[in-house]
Amino acid sequence: MKRFKNLLQKEVKELVTKQLVISLAFTVLLFNAIGQISKKEVQKAVGIQTISVLDQDGSEGSRALLKGLESARFKIVDQTGKGKDEALASAKAGESKLLLVVPAGFGDSLAELKPSEIETYSFMRSFSLIGARGQVVVQSVISALNETLSNNFLAAKLPGADPVSLKRPIKSRDFVVVRDRTAEGSAGLIAGMLSQQSMLIPIVLMMIVIYSSQMVISAVAMEKQNKTLETLLTVPIKRTSIITAKMFAAGLVGLISAGVYMFAFKGFIGGMGEEVAAAGARASGTALMQKLGLTFDTTGYLILGLSLFLAILVALAMAMILGVLAEDFRSAQNMIMPLMFMVMIPYFISLFADIDTLSLPVKILVLAIPFSHPFLVSQNIYLGHYGMIAAGLGYMLLVFIVLVIYAARIFSTDKILTMKLRFGKKKAPAA
Amino acid sequence: MSNVLTVRGLKKSYGAHAALAGIDFEVRAGEVFALIGPNGAGKTTTLRIAATLLTSTAGEITFLDRDLRKEPDFVREKISYLPEEAGAYKDMKGMDYLRFMAGFYGRDAGEEKEFVERAAAITELGNRLKTKVGTYSKGMTRKLLLARALMTRPVLAILDEPTSGLDVLNALDVREIIRRYVKEGTSVLLSSHNMLEIEFLSDRVGLIDKGRILDTGTPDELKAKHAAKNLEEVFRSSLR
Ligand SMILES: Nc1ncnc2c1ncn2[C@@H]1O[C@H](COP(=O)(O)OP(=O)(O)OP(=O)(O)O)[C@@H](O)[C@H]1O
Numbered sequence A: 001m002k003r004f005k006n007l008l009q010k011e012v013k014e015l016v017t018k019q020l021v022i023s024l025a026f027t028v029l030l031f032n033a034i035g036q037i038s039k040k041e042v043q044k045a046v047g048i049q050t051i052s053v054l055d056q057d058g059s060e061g062s063r064a065l066l067k068g069l070e071s072a073r074f075k076i077v078d079q080t081g082k083g084k085d086e087a088l089a090s091a092k093a094g095e096s097k098l099l100l101v102v103p104a105g106f107g108d109s110l111a112e113l114k115p116s117e118i119e120t121y122s123f124m125r126s127f128s129l130i131g132a133r134g135q136v137v138v139q140s141v142i143s144a145l146n147e148t149l150s151n152n153f154l155a156a157k158l159p160g161a162d163p164v165s166l167k168r169p170i171k172s173r174d175f176v177v178v179r180d181r182t183a184e185g186s187a188g189l190i191a192g193m194l195s196q197q198s199m200l201i202p203i204v205l206m207m208i209v210i211y212s213s214q215m216v217i218s219a220v221a222m223e224k225q226n227k228t229l230e231t232l233l234t235v236p237i238k239r240t241s242i243i244t245a246k247m248f249a250a251g252l253v254g255l256i257s258a259g260v261y262m263f264a265f266k267g268f269i270g271g272m273g274e275e276v277a278a279a280g281a282r283a284s285g286t287a288l289m290q291k292l293g294l295t296f297d298t299t300g301y302l303i304l305g306l307s308l309f310l311a312i313l314v315a316l317a318m319a320m321i322l323g324v325l326a327e328d329f330r331s332a333q334n335m336i337m338p339l340m341f342m343v344m345i346p347y348f349i350s351l352f353a354d355i356d357t358l359s360l361p362v363k364i365l366v367l368a369i370p371f372s373h374p375f376l377v378s379q380n381i382y383l384g385h386y387g388m389i390a391a392g393l394g395y396m397l398l399v400f401i402v403l404v405i406y407a408a409r410i411f412s413t414d415k416i417l418t419m420k421l422r423f424g425k426k427k428a429p430a431a
Numbered sequence B: 001m002s003n004v005l006t007v008r009g010l011k012k013s014y015g016a017h018a019a020l021a022g023i024d025f026e027v028r029a030g031e032v033f034a035l036i037g038p039n040g041a042g043k044t045t046t047l048r049i050a051a052t053l054l055t056s057t058a059g060e061i062t063f064l065d066r067d068l069r070k071e072p073d074f075v076r077e078k079i080s081y082l083p084e085e086a087g088a089y090k091d092m093k094g095m096d097y098l099r100f101m102a103g104f105y106g107r108d109a110g111e112e113k114e115f116v117e118r119a120a121a122i123t124e125l126g127n128r129l130k131t132k133v134g135t136y137s138k139g140m141t142r143k144l145l146l147a148r149a150l151m152t153r154p155v156l157a158i159l160d161e162p163t164s165g166l167d168v169l170n171a172l173d174v175r176e177i178i179r180r181y182v183k184e185g186t187s188v189l190l191s192s193h194n195m196l197e198i199e200f201l202s203d204r205v206g207l208i209d210k211g212r213i214l215d216t217g218t219p220d221e222l223k224a225k226h227a228a229k230n231l232e233e234v235f236r237s238s239l240r
């Protein structure tokens, strides 16, 4: 145990390099800064915006329109009295994001129930989505006005009839059924929210797998490159201890760095800010999912955590073997590619396809990749497919054990010194 | 005198290539046994098998009358191995490297400290032990590694070309140190290309070529047998 601790300490120290700490700190700071900046931008966009209005009509109808805009928190700069070109130029020179032109005769054609036109000129000073927000809001004000006007019109022409049901004679009430539960709501919303949630799993998994594997691979490859492996292998410590110390250190440091990156990433995303409307939809979606039982209880989280943990162990064991095969640090870096593909494949498949509808050979292939299983866990928990979950966990455990036994075998035979595999460049033949 | 290491009919193949075609020799307690032979003769292969790094294809090898293949953990406690081409962890300071290695052998902190102090004295690196190994010259690294191999006073020190890369004075120094440790009870199995070194250091010599031991004996015995003035001539005449 003392020897194991001695080795583990060295492994961790070796992995926590200045570069790692600096790059972690840098990422956190950078992402945070970006998050802060975009937060401010979003606030600006959501806050009061200035628009210019050229009212060439001056009727009751046009005044109603302007009132509607004011109540939508727009600061209105009145350009009335100017010509169109003049108004455009002055609006452009000022802070206005948009110029709204209400042509003469707007009110009259409204009163006559003819289509009435207005014009908007958006000044795109940048091409960000936030920059185009002004127009979106004006559009929604106009469509609200449209709604009121057409309701008034229908009420005037067909007294006694409800304009709302006149416009939408068919109404659908949507229900979603999951297993034995039914709730009113949209299936699209649920699918959207679930996919957003399960997006997080592959990102976390990929981060950890990439970081830890890279670390374990380099931990072995560095021993080879620095020519310290031979000495280490004659030291009185069990081969399995060497493997576990390296895996443990890499897993630990990988987990922590992935955690730091996730934290930084969250700051970045959080800075983007959630629009009030989107937050509302999310809240109602969450309530709907709760009604349908599409939430994780403690057991659910435990299963998911266990599944992720097993996936990481499998990745570490694979990386260990790849690291042994690599001749030096550089070829070790290339070795990680196949491992990354293995994580990417289930991710992309889960994005675009349903595992159940895949053809049998593809399905077997996907299920054979140990990293597929954490992706399937949440779905299977929701759908109550506990057998599938248990099979997935068991399979990953089995793969892990086989890999560790294989790694230990390599470590305790000649193979660790004589086995060599090269990826990429071929060495020039020895003279 | 009893044997520390006994090798009988040892064979080793890398795939189809036979690196060792059945060799016999023994290292007796308190002696320096040297393997000499041309490049590719099988010296490193033999030393690696003795150091529990490689497994033999056939034959017997016993360490203190125990089967080396069956009890590698016992052997590793009592030997130390200096590889032909070795390095130390580049980002560690020399002192930290010695401490790290001592951590595997010492029974307690006191013994570890004793090991480290002994090694520090052997290296003669002084203050440079406080700098990173990555900044050392080849010879400095070699001395650090040799010091770590001897600091535990192993029963058997297996040294593959111990003075390779050292200048004349450092090589002389290292030979003195090895002799001193032998006097204090450590047995040594080494390989070398330097006949001068072998004449000075070894009690007995094994001449090895193409995976076979051609001859074994003290330097004087071998010189007499081949009617040679020095070991270099013995080497040439026996390879013919
Ligand atoms: N990993 C390996 N794979 C295949 N063949 C090997 C391997 N290691 C050594 N050999 C072969 O075994 C034979 C003996 O090699 P060894 O390294 O023991 O020689 P040596 O006596 O130490 O030579 P040198 O004086 O050059 O150090 C050589 O023919 C070598 O090519």
Ligand SMILES: [Mg+2]
Residues within 6 Å of the ligand: B043, B044, B045, B084, B160
């Ligand atoms: Mg050699």
